[in-house]
Amino acid sequence: MKRYSGFKLLIVDDHEHNLFTLRTLVQRYMDVEILEATSGQQALDIAIKDPAIDLIILDVQMPEMDGFQTASMLKIRQKTKHIPIIFLTAAFKTEEFQQKGYEVGGVDYLLKPIDDNQLLNKISTYFRLIEKERELNKILEQKVAERTEELASAKQHLENIITHMGEALLVLNPQGEIESANPAACRMLDYNEADLLQLSIGDVFEEEEEEQAGAFFGTWLEALIRTGALSRIEARFIAKDGRRVPILFSRTAVKNSNDEIQHIICIAKDMTGYVREIDITSSASQGV
Structure with a gap:
């Protein structure tokens, strides 16, 4: 043959x-x-x-x-x-x-x-x-195709989670500038994503007892460099119309192989309903 x-x-x-x-x-x-x-x-x-x-x-x-x-x-x-x-x-x-x-x-x-x-x-x-x-x-081509499909599926799954999650998600560069925002963040702040990408975190965020605008960001970086994450911080978002939205805030540093911060991931939960409930309970207690 x-x-x-x-x-x-x-x-x-x-x-x-x-x-x-x-x-x-x-x-x-x-x-x-x-x-x-x-x-x-x-x-x-x-x-x-x-x-x-x-x-x-x-x-x-x-x-x-x-x-x-x-x-x-x-x-x-x-x-x-x-x-x-x-x-x-x-x-x-x-x-x-x-x-x-x-x-x-x-x-x-x-x-x-x-x-x-x-x-x-x-x-x-x-x-x-x-x-x-x-x-x-x-x-090899088959394995690459399978792996590419797996990665695409995982990426789509992650994007779906980020898109539909109830918490606001902001990704910052080391200078504090907003690089991406999920739909929940846009709704909470009343901005579209394109407008948010023109802002820094200091434009939409404030903590209690800030002595000067933007000073908190330097403190963030120092803490993130030391620990890599800060969580459950009570703070406020500043919406487009100036409203203060109470939030429970967490931020995590993403570092490169040289231990340098590449991105800062910020997640915020809207605490408006919880605050209102606490205020009502407190008022009722005082009335008694």
Whole structure:
């Protein structure tokens, strides 16, 4: 049973009868597509036009552009540099020429007269390696696709949580500027997200007994650098119309590998209803 259907083999030799011999030998045992060239330049033209060539069998002794020159030209081109080359020669048999063949990019260097079994085994070896590489690439591509789908699903799930969570979420840069806000934050502050992204946290947030505007942010950074998080802080959001919205506030630092703060995540729970309930209870107690 013939193998390697779908593979492409380019054979290059300036003698037509050598091409016929190679073609007949390979087609007897392999179901491969064979392309032929009778010169180095023709081989270059074919290889550049057809990037799907899997292997080149290249005669060394050719006029005008010999096999070594042809291989060098193939290896400097992006489209053809990956194609393995098997050199065939009847004249250049010394170790020096064999070494030159490997230096210009050949993967094998075989001598004429051709040993049929040796050549077929060499071709089969490289086709099997290519098959294995393609199988591994398919497995890798499948795993990458699966992982990409998992990450996309997880990202969508996280975005849904952030979008539908009841608490306000603000992401700040280390300078305190708002980089993103979820819908709950926009509703609580009565801003659209685009307008919020023009503001700093000091424009929409205040704590009790602030001595000067923005001073709290420096304190934040110092505390976040030390602990990484501050939670359950009673504070107020400043809405677009100036209303003060009582909140229970938490902030967490996201640090890089150098322990430097990259982002500050702020989560706020609207405490308006709770405050009103406490005030009513307190008033009732005083009335008694």
